[in-house]
Amino acid sequence: xxxxxxxxxAAEAAGCKVQTIRYYEQIGLLRRPPRSExxxxxxxxxxxxRLAFIRHARALGFPLQAIRDLLSLGDEPDQSCExxxxxxxxxxxxxxxxxxxxxxxxxxxxxxxxxxxxxRIADCRVIEVLSDHAPGxxxxxxxxxxxxxxx
Amino acid sequence: xxxxxxxxxAAEAAGCKVQTIRYYEQIGLLRRPPRSExxxxxxxxxxxxRLAFIRHARALGFPLQAIRDLLSLGDEPDQSCExxxxxxxxxxxxxxxxxxxxxxxxxxxxxxxxxxxxxRIADCRVIEVLSDHAPGxxxxxxxxxxxxxxx
DNA sequence: CCTTGAACCTACAGCTACTGTAGGTGTTAG
DNA sequence: CTAACACCTACAGTAGCTGTAGGTTCAAGG
Numbered sequence: 001x002x003x004x005x006x007x008x009x010a011a012e013a014a015g016c017k018v019q020t021i022r023y024y025e026q027i028g029l030l031r032r033p034p035r036s037e038x039x040x041x042x043x044x045x046x047x048x049x050r051l052a053f054i055r056h057a058r059a060l061g062f063p064l065q066a067i068r069d070l071l072s073l074g075d076e077p078d079q080s081c082e083x084x085x086x087x088x089x090x091x092x093x094x095x096x097x098x099x100x101x102x103x104x105x106x107x108x109x110x111x112x113x114x115x116x117x118x119x120r121i122a123d124c125r126v127i128e129v130l131s132d133h134a135p136g137x138x139x140x141x142x143x144x145x146x147x148x149x150x151x
Numbered sequence: 152x153x154x155x156x157x158x159x160x161a162a163e164a165a166g167c168k169v170q171t172i173r174y175y176e177q178i179g180l181l182r183r184p185p186r187s188e189x190x191x192x193x194x195x196x197x198x199x200x201r202l203a204f205i206r207h208a209r210a211l212g213f214p215l216q217a218i219r220d221l222l223s224l225g226d227e228p229d230q231s232c233e234x235x236x237x238x239x240x241x242x243x244x245x246x247x248x249x250x251x252x253x254x255x256x257x258x259x260x261x262x263x264x265x266x267x268x269x270x271r272i273a274d275c276r277v278i279e280v281l282s283d284h285a286p287g288x289x290x291x292x293x294x295x296x297x298x299x300x301x302x
Numbered sequence: 303c304c305t306t307g308a309a310c311c312t313a314c315a316g317c318t319a320c321t322g323t324a325g326g327t328g329t330t331a332g
Numbered sequence: 333c334t335a336a337c338a339c340c341t342a343c344a345g346t347a348g349c350t351g352t353a354g355g356t357t358c359a360a361g362g
Binding site: 157158159169173189190191192 | 308309310311312
Binding site: 049052053056057060061070073074076077078079080081082084085088089091092095096098099102103105106108109110112113116118119120121122123124126127129130131 | 200203204207208211212221224225227228229230231232233235236239240242243246247249250253254256257259260261263264267269270271272273274275277278280281282
């Protein structure tokens with residue numbers, strides 16, 4: 001028993017890169033696993049589950065800080081799950097805000113593109129709009145910070 | 152004539168931070184403006200227009216490389232605006248992809264949150280879903296790279 | 303003329319969440 | 333035994349800025 005995986009296997013199991021695991025360890029999101037005699041990390045099943053949790057949460061767009069909070073809440077199974085819900089709702093709110101922001105961008109971009117009927121750059125509406133059109137308040141906010149994904 | 156603005160005024164006029172202007176200069180997006188005797192940058196109206204162009208394009212989510220391309224295209228007013236259009240359409244495509252991705256996230260998050268009916272963390276669906284649910288292929292792609300906005 | 307405070311200067315560190323590289327060591331199959 | 337591959341550390345780089353430290357310059361008031 002007590003099958004332990006090297007970092008490559010763990011990465012495969014959790015669907016992430018080897019370096020990502022080392023990174024999570026470095027920032028304290030994963031514990032430092034025991035090492036083999038030759039100094040190689042050996043991950044227990046529990047570590048891999050934690051890693052998978054992190055990856056799933058990341059895939060849903062949760063920032064690492066939120067995941068940190070979720071993980072520590074997960075360690076207190078008898079507490080109310082109110083705080084967990086709050087984090088998830090915050091994430092949902094964030095996603096919805098980004099969607100609205102991007103939809104506004106899409107409208108603007110479409111309008112701009114549709115107005116361009118080809119021809120010379122001097123007459124191009126795209127360039128013109130970018131040169132002259134003051135973007136509305138809408139675009140001044142920092143709604144869309146960053147995304148998610150594993151390149 | 153030839154009113155020239157200090158960096159603070161230019162930033163105000165273009166709606167960005169002073170450091171942002173210096174950054175754009177550093178990466179070669181803005182020319183290095185002439186300096187006063189006391190070594191302070193003096194921006195011409197033309198520089199401010201270029202800066203505003205950049206800010207508008209950023210507000211629409213164009214990455215700096217695309218803006219670089221747009222700017223150099225803008226310097227050739229007799230060329231066809233096909234390339235300009237292509238950049239704008241690429242940006243639109245990118246925005247649309249992000250929207251779809253975020254809408255998928257939203258569905259997942261909503262589902263997860265709705266299933267949670269309060270109670271103890273041990274029974275929390277949110278934690279459970281994150282622990283056990285393997286995210287579909289959909290979330291493995293790098294669709295949403297980064298956003299836009301001026302914090 | 304002198305001072306004060308704001309605005310400017312350079313250079314560099316920091317943010318998110320990784321990813322990639324260099325240069326070296328461990329492990330395993332043939 | 334050796335080749336190939338996985339692993340190790342440490343650090344640099346990505347995008348697009350933002351913030352800080354430590355020092356000048358400038359304009360206005362006394």
